[in-house]
Amino acid sequence: MITYPFSYKRATNLAEAEALLAANPEAKLLAGGQTLIPTMKQRLANPSLLVDISGLRELSDIRSEGDRLVLGAAITHAEVARSADVRAAIPALAELASHIGDPAVRHLGTLGGSVANNDPAADYPAAVLGLNATLITARREIPADAFFTGMFETALEPDEILRAIAFPRPQRAAYAKFANPASRYAMVGVFVAQTAQGVRVAVTGAAPCVMRITAMERALDTRFSPEAISGITIAADGLNEDLHGSAEYRAHLVTVMASRAVKAALA
Numbered sequence: 576m577i578t579y580p581f582s583y584k585r586a587t588n589l590a591e592a593e594a595l596l597a598a599n600p601e602a603k604l605l606a607g608g609q610t611l612i613p614t615m616k617q618r619l620a621n622p623s624l625l626v627d628i629s630g631l632r633e634l635s636d637i638r639s640e641g642d643r644l645v646l647g648a649a650i651t652h653a654e655v656a657r658s659a660d661v662r663a664a665i666p667a668l669a670e671l672a673s674h675i676g677d678p679a680v681r682h683l684g685t686l687g688g689s690v691a692n693n694d695p696a697a698d699y700p701a702a703v704l705g706l707n708a709t710l711i712t713a714r715r716e717i718p719a720d721a722f723f724t725g726m727f728e729t730a731l732e733p734d735e736i737l738r739a740i741a742f743p744r745p746q747r748a749a750y751a752k753f754a755n756p757a758s759r760y761a762m763v764g765v766f767v768a769q770t771a772q773g774v775r776v777a778v779t780g781a782a783p784c785v786m787r788i789t790a791m792e793r794a795l796d797t798r799f800s801p802e803a804i805s806g807i808t809i810a811a812d813g814l815n816e817d818l819h820g821s822a823e824y825r826a827h828l829v830t831v832m833a834s835r836a837v838k839a840a841l842a
């Protein structure tokens with residue numbers, strides 16, 4: 576059997592984690608391990624060093640900054656789901672977190688790990704893009720529109736740590752997901768947010784990378800109601816296709832889930 580030896584270091588603070596990553600080009604951050612450990616077991620990743628950032632206090636804050644809610648990258652899905660601050664400011668985000676995977680995944684998986692991983696079927700990317708959030712690292716602030724660059728790809732440099740995500744408070748928002756019955760990942764998930772700057776509609780699960788549907792955004796800017804978008808369909812070309820559903824099925828789900836999200840946002 577081929578073995579892939581690696582070292583493990585639990586960082587005691589962010590500066591140490593950043594120094595370890597900078598000094599070891601083959602190192603990888605370990606948050607909750609919900610993606611990274613299975614990936615290593617399948618021999619799809621071979622890091623020389625795991626730098627454990629789970630529970631780092633500098634990454635575990637939930638705080639309000641003006642009209643933004645700032646969530647640390649190492650916050651678990653369960654913490655987001657039960658946070659009174661998140662429920663008060665952006666209930667749709669807490670609701671989204673409460674439906675990720677199963678209880679074990681929610682208690683270990685993290686906001687930062689999910690967003691940095693950018694799985695095409697992950698839930699958080701839809702909220703980050705739909706809410707026009709800002710992704711904060713030690714080096715810069717990256718707008719959501721520039722962050723998700725492709726399937727499992729983001730604008731983060733290999734040694735750049737996502738510290739926090741700042742979510743502007745919307746006037747209204749909701750997330751509707753058609754979950755894969757086995758994994759609970761999104762077959763299609765649509766996050767709709769109405770803000771003073773306009774409506775944003777972000778879709779996960781349908782395509783290789785989370786995306787916005789501008790035709791729906793324009794229609795909802797004119798009239799924020801499910802009927803305004805129930806006739807807007809998206810092309811199946813380039814959408815995901817697997818044993819769970821065809822591209823045409825996912826295209827259909829986008830319209831259905833977007834209408835449900837608008838209805839939920841109005842409720």
Ligand SMILES: Cc1cc2nc3c(=O)[nH]c(=O)nc-3n(C[C@H](O)[C@H](O)[C@H](O)COP(=O)(O)OP(=O)(O)OC[C@H]3O[C@@H](n4cnc5c(N)ncnc54)[C@H](O)[C@@H]3O)c2cc1C
Pocket residue numbers: 603604605606607608609610611612648649674675676677680683684685686687688689691692696697698699731735736737738758759760761
């Ligand atoms: C059975 C199962 C069901 C699931 N169901 C769902 C679901 O329904 N919806 C959904 O959205 N997700 C689902 N997930 C994924 C889950 O939400 C995890 O959050 C996600 O896999 C990321 O895991 P993690 O936070 O433990 O990060 P890790 O696995 O530790 O890390 C993932 C990647 O992100 C990098 N990373 C971690 N933190 C940072 C950071 N702060 N800065 C930069 N890079 C970082 C790591 O180096 C690694 O490359 C599921 C997972 C499992 C195992």
